Amino acid sequence: MKSPETTRRVREAMSTQLTPILSRYWDHKNAWRLSTYEENGGYSALRVALERTPEELVAEAKDSGLRGRGGAGFPTGMKWGFLPPPDGGPRYLVVNADESEPGTCKDIPLLMATPQFLIEGMIITSYAIGCHHAFVYLRGEVVHVYRRLMQAVQEAYAAGYLGKNILGSGFDLDITVHAGAGAYICGEETALLDSLEGRRGQPRLKPPFPAVAGLYARPTVVNNVESIASIPPIMGHGSQWFTQMGTDRSKGFGLFSLSGHVTNPGQYEAPLGITLRELLDMAGGIRAGHELKFWTPGGSSTPIFTAEHLDVPLDFESVSAAGSMLGTRALQIFDETVSVVKAVSRWIDFYAHESCGKCTPCREGTYWLKQILTRLEAGQGLPGDIEKLDDVASNILGRSFCALGDGATSPVMSGIQYFREEFELAMTTPVDVSFPPERSTLFAKESVSS
Structure with a gap:
C-alpha cells in the first residue's frame, strides 16, 4: 500500500x-x-x-x-x-x-x-x-x-x-x-x-x-x-x-465534460481529484470578457457550486464534503450573464416533464416547483414563494421512490442557498429584464408562433 x-x-x-x-x-x-x-x-x-x-x-x-x-x-x-x-x-x-x-x-x-x-x-x-x-x-x-x-x-x-x-x-x-x-x-x-x-x-x-x-x-x-x-x-x-491515479478513496481517471461558457468545451480525461481551476486552465478559461458565476460538478441533479469552489478536488469525498456530488462529472459552466433563477427553472421544467409519476412527492412536487419558478421568472412572485420553493423541495428530498426526485431538489435548494438575492429580485422583476437574453447564449427562450 x-x-x-x-x-x-x-x-x-x-x-x-x-x-x-x-x-x-x-x-x-x-x-x-x-x-x-x-x-x-x-x-x-x-x-x-x-x-x-x-x-x-x-x-x-x-x-x-x-x-x-x-x-x-x-x-x-x-x-x-x-x-x-x-x-x-x-x-x-x-x-x-x-x-x-x-x-x-x-x-x-x-x-x-x-x-x-x-x-x-x-x-x-x-x-x-x-x-x-x-x-x-x-x-x-x-x-x-x-x-x-x-x-x-x-x-x-x-x-x-x-x-x-x-x-x-x-x-x-x-x-x-x-x-x-x-x-x-x-x-x-x-x-x-x-x-x-x-x-x-x-x-x-x-x-x-x-x-x-x-x-x-x-x-x-x-x-x-x-x-x-x-x-x-x-x-x-x-x-x-x-x-496510482486519483486520490486515496477515488482511484483512477475519468472523463470530465466541460460545457457552457468555457473557451474550449469538450471532454477532458484526467485523474480524479483534479480541480475545476486546473481544468479551466487547460480549456482556455471562461469565455473572453466574462467571469465564472456558478457551475455544476456532476450534472443538473447535483447542487451547484460557485467560484468559491474552484479548488475543490473533483473526487467523490471532497465534492461531497463541500456540499454537492461528483455525479457524472458534467461540469456546466455559467458566467455572470446567466440568471440562476432561469437556469434552475429550465432544469425543473426537465424534471417535471421526466417524472414517471409513480410516487406523489416527485410527481406533485416537481409540478409545484415548476409553477413557482415560472412565476418568479416572469417577475410575478407571490408572498412566501421563496420559502415555499425551499419547503416543497425539502418535502421531496428523501421521500421520493427513486433519485429523480432528490436530483430535482438539488439546483433549487443550492440556488437559493448561494443566490437568494436573485430569487428575491425575481419576485417583482422579470428575469429577462435583470438578465437580458442577448447577453447570454444559454437558456434564452425561443419564440414559438401558434
Whole structure:
C-alpha cells in the first residue's frame, strides 16, 4: 500500500495533466473501427483475462478501487461480488447507456469514438460474473451512435471476440444492443430493467436488488458505459497502475465534460481529484470578457457550486464534503450573464416533464416547483414563494421512490442557498429584464408562433 506521502506526490504530479486512456486515439482516422482498436492494443486485456479465473478478475476489480462512473460512485468490483453463487440459471450484465441528464455528455462521445472499449469490457466483465448474454440499453434518440455500436458488435462477432468459444476459451457470450424510447427515468437501473423487459419504465421497490433479482428476475449487474469501458485498461495494466491515479478513496481517471461558457468545451480525461481551476486552465478559461458565476460538478441533479469552489478536488469525498456530488462529472459552466433563477427553472421544467409519476412527492412536487419558478421568472412572485420553493423541495428530498426526485431538489435548494438575492429580485422583476437574453447564449427562450 502506498504511504500517504507517496500518494500525495503522485496525486500532485497527476492532477495537473491529462491522462488520455479511453480518449487516447479519438482523433485517429476511423477510430471506431475494430482494426484501429487492435492496432492500439485492443483485446490484449481480454486474452490476459481469459487465462485467469473469474474469481481473480473480481478481486482485481475490487483491488483497483474503480467506482461507478454513472453518478452514484458505488465500487464496481463490490457490485460484481454481490451476485449470489451460481445456481445453474442465467445471470446478466446490463450496461446503462441511457445518458440523458442535462449537461451529461461523456458516454455518447465514448461510444461514438471507441465503442470497442465497451465491448471488450463487457466480455471481460461477463466472463468474471458468469454471464452469457449481455445487454446495452442505449438512448434511442442517438441513432448515429446506435448504428455505430451495432456495427462494432458485428465486427467483434466476425473476429471471434463474441459468440461461441471466444478465442478458444470455451466461454460463450452474446451481446444485444437495445434502443430505449427516450425516458430519462430509464437511467434509473430498475426502471431500465423494466423497460428492457418490455414494460413501462418505472423504478422497482428495493429489495430485492438487481444483484439478486434483476433482469427477468435473475441475478444482474448493471454498470455505466464508462465503468465497463475502464475494465480493459485495468485488466491489461493491473490494478496497481490504476490506483496510482486519483486520490486515496477515488482511484483512477475519468472523463470530465466541460460545457457552457468555457473557451474550449469538450471532454477532458484526467485523474480524479483534479480541480475545476486546473481544468479551466487547460480549456482556455471562461469565455473572453466574462467571469465564472456558478457551475455544476456532476450534472443538473447535483447542487451547484460557485467560484468559491474552484479548488475543490473533483473526487467523490471532497465534492461531497463541500456540499454537492461528483455525479457524472458534467461540469456546466455559467458566467455572470446567466440568471440562476432561469437556469434552475429550465432544469425543473426537465424534471417535471421526466417524472414517471409513480410516487406523489416527485410527481406533485416537481409540478409545484415548476409553477413557482415560472412565476418568479416572469417577475410575478407571490408572498412566501421563496420559502415555499425551499419547503416543497425539502418535502421531496428523501421521500421520493427513486433519485429523480432528490436530483430535482438539488439546483433549487443550492440556488437559493448561494443566490437568494436573485430569487428575491425575481419576485417583482422579470428575469429577462435583470438578465437580458442577448447577453447570454444559454437558456434564452425561443419564440414559438401558434
